[in-house]
Amino acid sequence: MKEELKEENHSDIVNNIVVISDSEEEEEEDEIKPKKFGSRKRKLDSDSDDDYLPETPKKKIKKAEGKPKPEKKPKEKAAPKEKKPKTVKPKTERKKPVRKTKTKENVLQGSAGEGTSNVQLGNPIQIQDADRMEWNESEYVAQLQQVEVHIARNIIRLLDEDNTIPFIARYRKELTNDMSPEKLREVKAAYDMVKSVKQKAASVMKSIANLGKLTPYLERSIRCARTINELDHIYTPFKPGSKRTLAERARQLGLDDPANYILCGIKFVVLEQLLKPQTKGLDNLNDIELGLQHIIADVISKDRNVLDYLTRLKNNKSKSKKEKEGKKDGKKAEHAHKDKVDNESKFENYFKFSIPIKYIKPYQVLAVNRGENLKVLSVKLNVPDWVLHRLRDFCQRQWLSRGIHFPLRSRLVNSSIQDAYTRLIQPFLIRQIRSELTQKAEHAAIEVFATNLKKLLLSPPFRGKVVLGIDPGFRNGCKIGVSSPTGTVLCTDVIYPQFGKQIYPQSDSNALKLKDLLNRYNCEVIALGNGTACRETETYLNVKYTIVSEQGASIYSCSPIAQKEFPGVDPNNRVSLARRLQDPLGELVKVEPKHLGVGMYQHDVPEKQLSSSLDEIVTECVSFVGVDINIASDCLLRRVAGLNSARAEKLIEWRRTNGPFTNRQQLKKVKGIGAKTFEQCAGFVRVIPETAKTKSMSKPSGSSKSKKSKLTDESENPLDRTWIHPESYTVALRFIEKCDVSLEDLGTPQFIRKVENAVTRI
Template sequence: MKKGLASIKDVELGIQHIIADIISKDRDVLDLLHKLKEDANIWLTTSKSRPAKEAKTDNKKDVKKGRDGRKDNKDKAFVESKFETYFNFSVPIKSVKPYQVLAVNRGESLKVLSVKINIPDLVLHDLVKFCGRHWLCRGLSYSLRRRIIDQSIGDSYTRLIQPLLVRQVRSELTRKAEHAAVEVFATNLKTLLLTPPLRGNTVLGIDPGFRNGCKLGITSHTGSLLATDVIYPPFGRQINPDSDSSACKLKELLVKYNCKLIALGNGTACRETEAYLSDLIKNGWFYPLDVQFTIVSEQGASIYSCSPVAQKEFPDTDPNVISAVSLARRLQDPLGELVKVEPKHLGVGMYQHDVPEKELSCALDEVVVECVSFVGVDVNIASHCLLRRVAGLNSSRAEKIIEWRSNNGPFINRQQLKQVKGIGPKTFEQCAGFIRIIPETAQKKNTNSAENSSQRKKQKLSIDDTENPLDRTWIHPESYSVALRFIAKCGAKVEDLGKPDFVSKISITVTTAGLKELAEEFDVPEAQMKLITEGLKVTPEHDLRSEFQKPLFRRSISSLEDIHAGAVLTGRVRNVTHFGAFVDIGVGIDGLIPQSRLRNTRLRLGDRIEVKVFSLDIIRRRISLGLLRAL
């Protein structure tokens, strides 16, 4: 006889394990478990994990440990304080929030939390009844058979089925939470990318710092780099601006380039630099300029400044200074600058490091393409990073467009895109509606005009290179014939596109005839007719992003110590998650409005709101707010 089966008890145990395995894999049992799992009142319970037993060490190691012991204990206490809410936490899995699941998962991975899934006894009771009907009702009935099957059901549940249910519940909760986190990130990213641009303004970007100083980068109204510098403000010291070299350098730059706007990065030394600028503005140091500043997120700026893209754009510039230039451009054209950074580095998500990277990247890339396509791009000045995000284009095609632009000068019309290698009829159909031809940049002189002229003569151009005013709109070339017929019906000329009289004629015709009737007259869907009429009513300088919230500018700040519970303040929403919204109220740290105090209001990034301070924890630097109203 084999070892392990020397007694009847061992034989019965072996039979029990075989039957338990059969039960756990039976299709009918699995279907029952799925139904029970959906109906049962299963709870998620967490508690503070017990510290692991320390191994015995010799005295020398204990002495060595003592030197760093206090620091380690302080770091551990700091980490644990973040999960205090979950030290005695219990909630039905049907009511648990996505952010709670992600927080519990992170606490468990850091060995701070102990997590349990409590499955009610009703599941075992129903399983026993099912197995009795399924197996015991068949064949001979005798005590030994009943006993072994009853033991097998209990063993199968304890050893195989219950752990399976726990794994499935945890997996489903995590999957749903991760999906929700990706949705939050995508929604916030879309709002961030569609932040209105501040066109026509010269901007000074400041990347604050202590030891390495505050890096300065000033850009023209077109985003071109004008000057860079580094200053070392005397933080915490009262110095007359006249004897402060940093203040003098700032004033000299701002006055020289008539710059009234400052984009201040929100990284290290932001609070101190903010106070420094506020004092200078308050004392009238920049007079006669009315200087204002706004806080700009630094997320991803340092990564971009060290990237090949930045080095190619600024070949002889210090990467530290490039980040300041990027901050200024983020204010002038957020979309054009932020597309240079991988979306996951922009920091507008919830537990983004706990989400599968591939799923997050795919979702965020789709959002970027959607935003770029929504706004449209000027093909004659768009960067490679921007062009490759246009629907239908990729990195290779974007390079070919820039190469064609470099060799032949600016694109005069959309049809010339067909001359670019790699852009066939299908690609043109996908991207043409998102490409804009702006007259100001299309007529820009090319420095190599003689060389380009000879190259143009050698080419056999089969496409007309005359300007088409419709190319500056979002109307697709396939709809041009309908658009021209409609313009003729309005008694207008396409050459007058964007002029007040032209827009007036279009609006009157749409109001008088009606959109539905016009669609029937021109034999196109009503949605397409609406797109055409709306495109013809837009003025050339109109930007779709202008309908969204603009940045909040300041001339002074408050201190964390200056506010108190009950204070009513205004601020700007900086991040939106499932557990609440983070709001910049101008005190150096963002306050949190919990979901319970949002008053069923759906906030978005950039919204300007009025809030009330509910509680203030200066030591932990936490501000709890309540929403009063949206402004």
């Protein structure tokens, strides 16, 4: 067997599907198990049936029995020198185990005990093993993300409690083993996928139960499914409106029980006894045998052990062979419709394109999928023949190694394995592989988009300076806008420079106007948009400038947010360009992340998934940077962890009615901000003394208790300037007291020096 597998060039599965385990090592494991099983049965009971023993263990056992020499017999007699009779009794007892009868009971109970209808979607002999394959969310997420089970369990619990990623990453590090926000998002995505599989499984079971076709084994198979593709594979025959499968037609003819007897080897089946000349499908032996083959093939294709074996072939990358021989067959994209010249020019690189699947890049997968959707490319995925050989060996060990042997059973099971692979398993395998490739490519595209967006949002600001923004153009001129250090619009104008001609600053009216604006408002830098006429305007300027991305600026200038912020001003993006240089985070959050143009194939990935991921990135950036609660805009506040647009509006309304916030505890007075919302957002908002007005402590006469509470509510707390969460204020105050420093000196060099000295002493 090993020599045959070596000759089959196992590198094909590495090149075409996914890296698999070393065939030699896996075969050794597969042979060891039946060897132990068979040898122990022969030692336990001399009357054991040969039908339950594989042929290979017999030969090995005979060789093992032939090796001992007769000279060793006196040694065995001399061995029982122990006088304790207790040691002899267990040996006789061990010779009478019920293992032989247990295996028979498993064969009989799996079919007759549960009913022959249970055989529809799996091997009834393995019913007890099917229960063990049921999984829970935490273990599966831990397996997918390669994290400890208790860490995955903690993260799932935190997510179920409506905790946000920024809050978990900063304030629950002890529960996540200091996991980064990027890894937390991956775990969250895996958990969302697991929940969708669970919901899909519940929906499938409910639909099949309504049809009255839900059997115990079918329910176990659905509960054990770990992907949407597996659930669809199981549910396809039961979908309303779908054509009846060949297996269903054969079952309606009453061939379910005989097929079960043949597959499990329960008893002999004589095809002549199934003949019914008046019934179509049972009027000749060929049709009867074909119907039995369809039922057995359906059982094999949906067996839980077979699906798990195929998964192991695809996913086990740790023992892959490195040999590469012959031509590599892989994903091929061929020229399809020659009449679409425009689309053809875009996909010329993928005509006659062939590549091993393990080497294909995410952008190539998305490009091939797009070409296929446009009907420009035709995609084919080749699976090597040796996969069938491995699967046939596995199925033979699964079913033919036990039960009653007769020629009809061997011939029919082998033909059913071939039929199941060609008609059911191979198409399912191809669909699953393509789906996995697409999912990985979409995930990579979203990850690139998120990484670029995070870098863009966290660009260093140019605060405290007057900036002049220029939106370059040819026909409509260069639009100019001057922004104050606080973002207020100081001036807007338009100039029409003559590009390509020699410039005389003393006589050029456009140059004089630009110079006048720079001197009048003391502008320190020019923010130049990177759109049309950018390079020409760049050569026109002879002052300090920087180029700013215009992506999304035009969309923002025509949005309701811009109209509300600049009422009565013509739509323009010149001021937005200047603000993007002064405060990138505060200005870019006003634009939908998908309009910023920092990703690839954004129209080929799920829009909902992309928007959700990018919104999480914006929330993470805003939360980790922090916002001043008294001057932050509505667009910025709604991006804070725990807040949304409605809560941000209520917060601004409270700030407008009651004045600036003096401490974080006042957030609880805002309508819509409860205990959970306060827990999520309190650590990410700051109360800066420079922007918070000091409120008068003199209040109308009243009870001393109420006066004390109002005083406490409106008093300032220096810890509100830090990222320390209010839930940790008690610990922070004890630490400050331990270091013998004053809370009023928080942030001063003296405070920092004393704390460092105290920490070194500890």
